[in-house]
Amino acid sequence: MNTTAVPRARTLTAHDLQHQTLTIWDTSVAWLSSHWLQVMIAIAVGVVIFFGLHFIRSLGNRLCNRDKSGTGWYTVFGRAIARTGNFFIVMTSAELVAGIGDAPYPIVTIIRFLFTVAAVFQGAVWAREIILGAIEHRTAASDYHGETLTNAMGLIRLFVTFALFAIALVMVLGNLGVNVTGLVAGLGVGGIAIGLAAQSIFADLFAAIAIIFDRPFRRGDAITYDKSAGTVEYIGMRSTRIRGANGEERVIGNKKLLDFEIINNSRREYRRVVFTLGVVQTTPIDVLEGLPHLLKQIVEDHGQKFVRAGFTAFAAQSYEFDVEFDSPTAVFQDMYDARHSIGLAIIKRFQEEGIALVYPAQVGIPADQTSVTWPRRKKAKSNDDTIARPPSSGDRSVADQGGGD
Numbered sequence: 210m211n212t213t214a215v216p217r218a219r220t221l222t223a224h225d226l227q228h229q230t231l232t233i234w235d236t237s238v239a240w241l242s243s244h245w246l247q248v249m250i251a252i253a254v255g256v257v258i259f260f261g262l263h264f265i266r267s268l269g270n271r272l273c274n275r276d277k278s279g280t281g282w283y284t285v286f287g288r289a290i291a292r293t294g295n296f297f298i299v300m301t302s303a304e305l306v307a308g309i310g311d312a313p314y315p316i317v318t319i320i321r322f323l324f325t326v327a328a329v330f331q332g333a334v335w336a337r338e339i340i341l342g343a344i345e346h347r348t349a350a351s352d353y354h355g356e357t358l359t360n361a362m363g364l365i366r367l368f369v370t371f372a373l374f375a376i377a378l379v380m381v382l383g384n385l386g387v388n389v390t391g392l393v394a395g396l397g398v399g400g401i402a403i404g405l406a407a408q409s410i411f412a413d414l415f416a417a418i419a420i421i422f423d424r425p426f427r428r429g430d431a432i433t434y435d436k437s438a439g440t441v442e443y444i445g446m447r448s449t450r451i452r453g454a455n456g457e458e459r460v461i462g463n464k465k466l467l468d469f470e471i472i473n474n475s476r477r478e479y480r481r482v483v484f485t486l487g488v489v490q491t492t493p494i495d496v497l498e499g500l501p502h503l504l505k506q507i508v509e510d511h512g513q514k515f516v517r518a519g520f521t522a523f524a525a526q527s528y529e530f531d532v533e534f535d536s537p538t539a540v541f542q543d544m545y546d547a548r549h550s551i552g553l554a555i556i557k558r559f560q561e562e563g564i565a566l567v568y569p570a571q572v573g574i575p576a577d578q579t580s581v582t583w584p585r586r587k588k589a590k591s592n593d594d595t596i597a598r599p600p601s602s603g604d605r606s607v608a609d610q611g612g613g614d
Contacts, residue, residue: 413462435469479514480539487528511554
């Protein structure tokens with residue numbers, strides 16, 4: 210059995226503290242007496258460095274004044290430089306001149322420790338200002354006008370400050386020789402508990418930040434998502450408000466909105482229309498061959514951009530042809546009018562050319578066996594008559610009506 214006693218840690222008493230203080234004092238007095246010239250030179254150099262760092266800090270305010278918007282990169286970095294603390298400037302000056310005066314080891318140790326503390330916390334302040342400034346810069350750009358940042362900045366600032374200064378505290382305690390394993394574990398457990406308790410809030414908040422940086426849409430954009438469509442009116446910390454085509458306001462969580470495929474109609478370059486035409490199978494082959502050219506002519510006569518037309522499939526009772534064309538603007542009403550005019554023009558031209566479209570088979574009943582009164586056909590319009598546009602409200606928005614095109 211090992212009976213060797215484990216040495217107990219010696220407790221620091223008031224007498225020990227007083228003794229160490231006197232030792233540092235005596236050492237400092239002896240050093241100043243024997244190295245007064247080096248000390249004077251070090252103080253002079255330190256004063257020059259101190260005022261030089263103050264001058265650099267003043268450049269931060271000048272950078273902020275150069276930026277008229279107040280959210281540009283000049284302001285971001287200028288504000289960070291301007292937040293340089295006096296304690297950091299003093300300790301930086303002392304650290305840089307400590308070797309000039311051949312300072313004794315205890316004094317050098319104290320200066321180095323204080324400089325480390327000042328540098329770590331000053332770095333946290335700089336990082337916080339740059340991170341928050343970058344978010345403000347990104348949010349205020351273009352058409353956001355900072356509406357998301359206004360609602361979320363308080364919470365974002367709290368999270369960023371807590372995270373950065375927690376890291377700084379751990380670094381300082383580690384530099385002192387303190388075992389920070391328990392502290393890091395405690396912070397980790399606390400962070401997990403808070404994250405689980407406010408999981409949905411954090412998810413929507415991070416989704417709002419993703420909207421800021423990724424910019425899938427902005428306020429005022431007309432978007433289509435899932436089976437809904439509308440114009441974005443407000444991007445908040447937790448939700449986005451969208452004004453539907455029927456005048457209703459729709460509120461959807463930011464995370465749920467980003468889970469959908471989002472179509473940004475405001476960034477459309479054009480709108481495409483596809484017609485599928487079922488031509489009866491008794492149509493002559495030469496007519497079928499000329500059908501794509503006929504459709505192209507109709508589309509171009511109406512000022513739309515022809516894409517393609519041709520045979521697509523054998524149906525049970527017809528040969529199917531597709532015609533695709535683009536309305537050259539993102540405005541829904543322009544596409545709607547073009548679709549109407551070209552659709553009726555195709556019907557009119559097919560009637561003139563004797564091209565029949567397939568229709569569902571029905572059981573024929575002689576007219577004399579029914580009580581139906583058949584209307585008389587009016588005289589057909591001449592070929593020079595144009596297709597009239599349908600009436601509309603004149604809405605020039607790019608929002609899809611009814612949730613899709």
